[in-house]
Amino acid sequence: METAPLIDPFARPITYLRVSVTDRCDFRCSYCMAEHMQFLPKKELLTLEELDRLCTGFIGLGVRKLRVTGGEPLVRRGILSFFTAMARHLETGALDELTLTTNGSQLARFADDLAALGVRRVNVSLDTLDATKFAEITRWGRLEPVLEGIRAATRAGLRVKINTVALKGFNEDELFALVDWCGAEGHDLTFIEVMPMGEMGEEQRLEQYWPLTDLRARLAERFTVTETGERSGGPARYVRLTETGQRLGFITPLSHNFCESCNRVRVTCTGELFMCLGQEDSADLRAPLRARPDDDAALIAAIRAAIARKPKGHDFDYSRAHVSGQMSRHMSHTGG
Numbered sequence: 001m002e003t004a005p006l007i008d009p010f011a012r013p014i015t016y017l018r019v020s021v022t023d024r025c026d027f028r029c030s031y032c033m034a035e036h037m038q039f040l041p042k043k044e045l046l047t048l049e050e051l052d053r054l055c056t057g058f059i060g061l062g063v064r065k066l067r068v069t070g071g072e073p074l075v076r077r078g079i080l081s082f083f084t085a086m087a088r089h090l091e092t093g094a095l096d097e098l099t100l101t102t103n104g105s106q107l108a109r110f111a112d113d114l115a116a117l118g119v120r121r122v123n124v125s126l127d128t129l130d131a132t133k134f135a136e137i138t139r140w141g142r143l144e145p146v147l148e149g150i151r152a153a154t155r156a157g158l159r160v161k162i163n164t165v166a167l168k169g170f171n172e173d174e175l176f177a178l179v180d181w182c183g184a185e186g187h188d189l190t191f192i193e194v195m196p197m198g199e200m201g202e203e204q205r206l207e208q209y210w211p212l213t214d215l216r217a218r219l220a221e222r223f224t225v226t227e228t229g230e231r232s233g234g235p236a237r238y239v240r241l242t243e244t245g246q247r248l249g250f251i252t253p254l255s256h257n258f259c260e261s262c263n264r265v266r267v268t269c270t271g272e273l274f275m276c277l278g279q280e281d282s283a284d285l286r287a288p289l290r291a292r293p294d295d296d297a298a299l300i301a302a303i304r305a306a307i308a309r310k311p312k313g314h315d316f317d318y319s320r321a322h323v324s325g326q327m328s329r330h331m332s333h334t335g336g
């Protein structure tokens, strides 16, 4: 197999792959999904074997960090066998990190096995510590199993990072409670600016937009907030709170501030490769996977051809009328 590493036209090595293993989820977070989602027919999804070939192909081309996401990755049947397959790349040293982003609902069940396979960190999405509000925002979720999942992960030795979508009028009043809780429990915390997705009235959508610049200004009312300049190989920027020593991350998907160092691509659960979060150009990797089940040459060629088209940066904002449709289509298969 060809081994020259993947480098895009702007000299950025592609070392981070985010792969969605399912479009299904056991929650229906209102900013993410419609309550009555039409999920894809099973034959459209990559099988676990195809996902293995695809990820192994990327790893052979220089990907060193693999993040498994969804939908909810831990509701995919047989998902542990996929993690087991990927763990072989940790053992050989080809992969530095195997990790996942989860809503935490199934984590109590999987934490020990994931830790035993070499997963070291897990991102858990959690927007509120209030059980009633949790049920409201996730529509179908319950808070307690998620908290239990987080405890199980910690017991198993996994480092937990909490991802919180900043929602005006929803978790504004919990800003300090979330920071304090993460500090006390030893979890990292990253805030994500909400993107225009899900199914809700446009008015509600605008009302929920809480810019992270405002959130940061609120933090500064109680803490000394210092920019750290650190990067973790992902899209977050970090600040430190002098008083507690905590590091907080900020992800602002709608701004351009991390394009220049972009090392990442994402693949949907149907094998569509997106080279940039903010642009629609994609490449079908399922066709080459299925055309030659015993030969990955066509897959590797398709990956290389796509990376040669990776754009310099993304290009969208709230003011563009067509954005919401574009993002829903894009994200419903990539799983954020």
Ligand code: SAM
Pocket (backbone or CB within 6 Å): 025, 031, 032, 069, 070, 071, 072, 073, 101, 102, 103, 104, 123, 124, 125, 163, 164, 165, 192, 193, 194, 195, 196, 197, 198, 335, 336
């Ligand atoms: N089910 C997993 C989870 O809950 O983490 C993985 C998929 S989920 C789509 C990945 C992340 O995207 C979650 O942190 C979620 O909160 C975030 N997300 C979903 N919709 C979003 C939106 N409209 N704006 C910003 N982040 C969003």
